[in-house]
Amino acid sequence: MTPQTEAAPRAPLSRGRVLSAAVALADGIGIEALSMRRLAQELGVVPMALYKHVANKEQLLDGMVETVVGEIDPPAPGSHWQGAVRQRILSARAALLGHPWAAQVIRSRTGPTPAVLAYMDSVIGMFRGGGFSVDLTHHVMHALGSRVLGFTQELFDAAAPGPGPEGRPAVPPEAAAAYPHVTELAMAAAHDGDSVVGGGCDDQFEFEFALDLLLDGFERLREQGWTSSARRSRSGGGLIA
Incomplete structure (x- = not known):
């Protein structure tokens, strides 16, 4: 009998993972279509799990702005x-x-x-x-x-x-x-x-x-x-x- 292959463990949910997924989802479907429910589906979790990391949609959007601004190159020294x-x-x-x-x-x-x-x-x-x-x-x-x-x-x-x-x-x-x-x-x-x-x-x-x-x-x-x-x-x- 061939032993069953165990599924790779899912990465634990974190604020960074939530925000990165939200940014990628908005890139794909547009900001108007982004919702907490749709994001939860994308992450494979129930919507309530998101609220441990972002209190509401507005806080999610704030965090998405933070993520994008974090992509700006630092100033060149000198x-x-x-x-x-x-x-x-x-x-x-x-x-x-x-x-x-x-x-x-x-x-x-x-x-x-x-x-x-x-x-x-x-x-x-x-x-x-x-x-x-x-x-x-x-x-x-x-x-x-x-x-x-x-x-x-x-x-x-x-x-x-x-x-x-x-x-x-x-x-x-x-x-x-x-x-x-x-x-x-x-x-x-x-x-x-x-x-x-x-x-x-x-x-x-x-x-x-x-x-x-x-x-x-x-x-x-x-x-x-x-x-x-x-x-x-x-x-x-x-x-x-």
Whole structure:
């Protein structure tokens, strides 16, 4: 008689295993379809077993954000602040692009999770270590906004017109006549069908283009010894942080 092969013991359930499974499941089915019951099925446990590790769905989402932010590369030691900040932000972007639901969940949180706070603290520290005053760093972080985490909220998210001949956007003649400058740009843009910036835009290029403009501008302000109080004086007190 052939002896029965014993099944390999299942890895014990832990918070890390729950969060990793939740991230992988959201990657596969989308964040809207993710539920505690569906996650429990994926892990082969009853739903109540999950609540020993995450108290509720909101805590699960917080933990998923922590897991994704944990994928961001640490800052390169000894780098100039500009290169270090750029590398950190582009690494954050790569992490979020790997999990398309992550930006939506980050925006939905009522406050930053500890991992997000630690990441922000690290980026702020790079500016401070690069010679930026607290005042300038404050305004720099406002200017970066969500870009510091690798994503942006674009002006228009609606789907652009479908492509016409040679892959260029199809613009109705009446629209082209009414909005000639918009049409000119739409027809000239480099094409990227999966863009969230708008039909015809290369997301990664546009992101890096704007990021580099900001970082170069920040460096000029640092070199000039810029202060918000001097800026307010010149503008008659009209600048609001």
